[in-house]
Amino acid sequence: MIVPIYILRTKGEQGAFSTRGVRWGLGAGACGALGALGIITALTNGGSPVYVMPIVFGCAPVVNTFVSIWMGKLFDKMTPGFYLGIILVALGAAGVFAFKPVSATAVARASADANLLLIVIGISLTVLCWGAYGSLLHKSQHYMEGSRLRPLLCVGLAYFAIAVIIPILIMSGSENGFPNETTLGGWSFSMLAGVFGAIGAFGIILSFTFGGKPVFVMPLVFGGAPIINTIISVMEMEVVGEVPSMFYGSLTTVIIGAIVTLVNAPKPSKPAAPVDAPEGSNDLAEVDAVE
Known part of the structure; x- marks a missing residue:
């Protein structure tokens, strides 16, 4: 919030x-913050980023496209190719979950710690919230006359209320109190995650500013992000040579499904071109007026 406020006060913006x-x-x-809460819920109940995030990034563009269709009233323009993309995403997401790589240390504690129901609930919450995020942000920018920083400021305010104030109030009422339930490492990585989230939100706003539409911007974002996530997660888990080929195949299916959904997403019809008046009609009108 500080950066947008500073720029708006010192330099201004359209x-x-x-x-x-x-x-x-x-x-x-609010959608962004609740989506982050869903990720935290999935990860703290035994989920791993190596499969949680690809599922989120694969399914969220489908939700985003449906939100865009609902806002644009385009349900009558859905095509078989669009449905094929959704099916590919669903199959790929199931494969990513089924063939997920697991480190040796994770195997030992997986059965004891994993809560499948809460993992699914967390993933579903994130998919729904992050799927709607881009369309809501685009609407905000539209009603603020194309501003980039004002929507970002509003996003920051909602994040601050949901992700900062409310958790502090909850932890303050706990037995150990707020400061005692945090660590320096937790603060550092959480702040870094927040920085990346804010930069990502600004990147989306920039793409909207230069003519991008949610119906194709968000699927591209969610189609490319799983690749980065998988590379980082596999390197962190030190299982680069142990990842099942079916996992990579499923991840590829998720990405292809997101792209197919993008290409076949319903789009509004172009307005009909104005019909040119027949040649000489103006002359006839002038004659009638004289008579």
Whole structure:
């Protein structure tokens, strides 16, 4: 929030705040924060980033596309190719979960710690919230006359309320108290994750500013992100040579499904071109007026 406020006060920017823009921006921020909560829920109950994140990034664009279709009233324009993309994403996500790589240390504690129900609930919450995020952010930017920083500021405000104030209040009422339930390492990595999230949100806003639409921007984002996530997760787990080929195949299927969904996403019809008046009609009208 500090950076957008500083730039707006010192340099200014095109656009203006509006009630609708603020509401949509706060809604986008709430979706972002709740999506992060879903990830935390999945990971703290035995889930691993190596399969949780590809499933999220594969399914979220499908939700995003359906949100865009609902907002644009485009249900009558869905094609077989669009449904094929959804099926590919679903099959790929199931494969990613079934053939996920697991480190030796994780195997020992997986059966005791994993809570499949909460993992699924966490993933579902993130898919729904992050799937709607891009469309809500685009709406906010639209109602703020193309502003980039104002929607980002609203996102930050919602994040601050949901991801900072509420957790502090909850932990303050616990037995150990707020400061005692945190560590330096936890603070550091959480702050780093927040920085990457804010930079990602700004990148999405930039793409919207230069003509991008949620119906193709978000599927591209969610199609490429699993690749980065998988590389980092596999290196962190030190199982580069032990990843099943079916996992890579399933991950590829998720990405292809996201791209197919993108290419076949329903789009609004172009407005009909104005019909040119027949040649000489103006002359006839002038004659009638004279008579």
